[in-house]
Amino acid sequence: xxxxxxxxxxxxxxxxxxxxxxxxxxxxxxxxxxxxxxxxxxxxxxxxxxxxxxxxxxxxxxxxxxxxxxxxxxxxxxxxxxxxxxxxxxxxxxxxxxxxxxxxxxxxxxxxxxxxxxxxxxxxxxxxxxxxxxxxxxxxxxxxxxxxxxxxxxxxxxxxxxxxxxxxxxxxxxxxxxxxxxxxxxxxxxxxxxxxxxxxxxxxxxxxxxxxxxxxxxxxxxxxxxxxxxxxxxxxxxxxxxxxxxxxxxxxxxxxxxxxxxxxxxxxxxxxxxxxxxxxxxxxxxxxxxxxxxxxxxxxxxxxxxxxxxxxxxxxxxxxxxxxxxxxxxxxxxxxxxxxxxxxxxxxxxxxxxxxxxxxxxxxxxxxxxxx
Ligand code: G6P
Numbered sequence: 001x002x003x004x005x006x007x008x009x010x011x012x013x014x015x016x017x018x019x020x021x022x023x024x025x026x027x028x029x030x031x032x033x034x035x036x037x038x039x040x041x042x043x044x045x046x047x048x049x050x051x052x053x054x055x056x057x058x059x060x061x062x063x064x065x066x067x068x069x070x071x072x073x074x075x076x077x078x079x080x081x082x083x084x085x086x087x088x089x090x091x092x093x094x095x096x097x098x099x100x101x102x103x104x105x106x107x108x109x110x111x112x113x114x115x116x117x118x119x120x121x122x123x124x125x126x127x128x129x130x131x132x133x134x135x136x137x138x139x140x141x142x143x144x145x146x147x148x149x150x151x152x153x154x155x156x157x158x159x160x161x162x163x164x165x166x167x168x169x170x171x172x173x174x175x176x177x178x179x180x181x182x183x184x185x186x187x188x189x190x191x192x193x194x195x196x197x198x199x200x201x202x203x204x205x206x207x208x209x210x211x212x213x214x215x216x217x218x219x220x221x222x223x224x225x226x227x228x229x230x231x232x233x234x235x236x237x238x239x240x241x242x243x244x245x246x247x248x249x250x251x252x253x254x255x256x257x258x259x260x261x262x263x264x265x266x267x268x269x270x271x272x273x274x275x276x277x278x279x280x281x282x283x284x285x286x287x288x289x290x291x292x293x294x295x296x297x298x299x300x301x302x303x304x305x306x307x308x309x310x311x312x313x314x315x316x317x318x319x320x321x322x323x324x325x326x327x328x329x330x331x332x333x334x335x336x337x338x339x340x341x342x343x344x345x346x347x348x349x350x351x352x353x354x355x356x357x358x359x360x361x362x363x364x365x366x367x368x369x370x371x372x
Contacts, residue, residue, distance in 0.1 A: 004155075012156035012249075012359045016345050020203040022151035022161035023338065026168040027196060034190040036176045040147055047127055049180050051101040055094075055126070056083040057117045058105035059369070061159040061244060062166060066105050067237035068337045069170030075334070076178040076192070086117035087372070100126040103173070107154055107162035108368035109137020116372065118142055131169045133162045147173060156360045157367045158248045160345045163241065164203070164338050171196060171334075195335045202329040206342050210326050214343055217308070217324060218350025221275065228269065228276045229256040229344070230300075232293050234337045235279035242277055242344030248362050249352035259296040272304030277347075279340050280311040280318055285333040290317070297321045310340050 008014035030038055041048070054073055056066035066083040074081045079101075084094075086104070096102075102121040106114045109132040119142055122128050130143035133151050140146035149165035175192055178184040184192070221227075227246055231239030240256035247254050257266045259278070270276070278297055281289040294317050297307055301321055309322035318325055328339040352359045 009353075010156065010349075010359045012158060012160060012349050015154055015156055015161045016342070016349060017207060018152065018161045019164045019342055019345075020200040020207070022149070022165040023168045023196075023203065024200040025150040025152065026165045027172070028150065030172055031193055031197065034193050035179065035186070036172055036189070036193065038147060038172060038176050041145060041176065044145060045180055048101070048177050050099055051079060051127070052099045053097075054079050054081045054101045054103060055089075055096075055121070056081065056103045056105065057086040057089055057114060057121070058083075059086050059111055059113050061163050061241060062105040062107060062111075062114075064237040064241040064244070065163050065166035065170065066103070067240075068167050068234055069103075069105075069174070071234045072171050072174040072334055073177070076174045076184055077181055078183045079177070079181075085113075086111070087113040089117045090120040096121055096124045096126040098125045098127065102126045102128045103131060103170075104128065104139055104143065105131045105166050105170075106137075106139050107133045107149075107151075107159050107166070109134045109139040110368045110370050111139070112370050112372050115139050115142060129173075131166055131173075133165065155367075157362055157365050158245055158348075158359070163341065167338050168196065168199070192332070192334070195332045198331070199335060199338055202331060202339055203342055205329050206339060210343055211346055214326060214346045215350040215353075218347050219354045221351060222354035224252060224275055224351070226253040226274065228266070228274065229254065229279070230259045230262065230276060230293075230296060231256065231279040232259040232281060232289055232296075233285065234334060235259075235281055235293075235340060238279050238337045238341050238344065239277070241341055242348070245345060245348035246351065248365060249348045249359050250355055250357065251363070252351075259293050262296055262299065267299060267303070270300050270303040270305050274305050275308060276300055276305045277308045277310065277344065278322075279336075280309050280315065282312050282330075282333045282336060283315060283317070290315075294318070294321065310343055312336070
């Protein structure tokens with residue numbers, strides 16, 4: 001096993017370090033001269049042009065990738081998108097039609113809840129497309145089409161590199177559908193393609209500049225009993241993913257919230273010393289989201305929270321407000337979740353390691369849950 005880890009302390013450490021490659025490999029062969037080509041979807045142009053709804057189904061980390069994907073799919077294609085946990089979906093008599101595209105997301109392609117949801121949707125006439133990391137797995141075999149994330153084998157139970165690859169695949173799909181439907185101009189597509197192509201290099205930079213600091217921070221926080229995560233818009237699913245990883249790996253109470261929801265409840269949890277990670281939107285994000293999240297930080301800080309901000313390089317507004325600032329490179333706002341999640345993966349791994357836990361095999365969890 002030591003040899004398979006290639007010198008890394010754990011599979012998870014290896015797989016987090018492979019996040020840049022996972023994105024690059026998912027893009028490989030699918031971008032030609034500034035536009036998207038997905039050979040697996042050849043022959044589906046009419047179908048993808050004719051859909052009037054997209055329903056994303058997944059479990060766990062894959063469902064958070066789906067939630068991120070919703071922002072891009074809906075914004076770029078103008079097709080309404082819902083994201084639902086696969087195990088909730090098929091027990092509520094959902095409405096489906098032949099013009100519904102069901103997109104399932106699964107690293108393993110074997111998660112029973114997701115598989116059953118796909119079968120259910122297909123039997124009721126929906127078209128099914130699977131985003132999967134494992135060649136020839138059951139879910140892609142049960143789907144009308146598959147877009148593979150070529151993240152490479154993922155061994156650690158908690159999903160990391162597959163997550164960034166899933167978001168990448170969803171963005172590729174969104175741009176492909178946007179081109180077919182004419183909902184984005186060729187120039188807009190080219191701009192987004194350029195953003196995607198820049199992600200691997202930016203992820204490598206996060207590893208170079210922030211990894212040691214994050215591990216140090218995790219070490220200092222080794223006896224923390226509860227951590228909250230705040231995000232807004234595309235940062236919201238990332239907040240939930242950061243919390244999930246901490247529960248899974250470090251066995252501590254962690255919760256992710258939408259920053260706008262703070263005043264509707266979670267702010268009551270803030271007491272002096274409570275660590276809160278905040279994923280800060282780009283100052284260029286629409287709807288003054290940056291200013292709104294900064295004011296959320298002011299609110300929690302006034303109540304004694306210990307703020308760890310994940311913010312874009314050069315964003316000075318966070319400096320007087322945060323106890324720690326973790327930096328991510330500049331990107332168009334839609335692409336920030338792919339960069340912002342990596343510090344959270346490193347942090348969860350670091351905290352579990354500081355507690356002496358096995359990050360590859362957390363207690364009570366399985367890599368792939370093949371029972372309902
Ligand atoms: C398990 C794993 C998670 C994973 C989820 C979905 O719970 O521990 O890391 O996100 O299953 O797995 P899938 O293979 O369908 O992506």
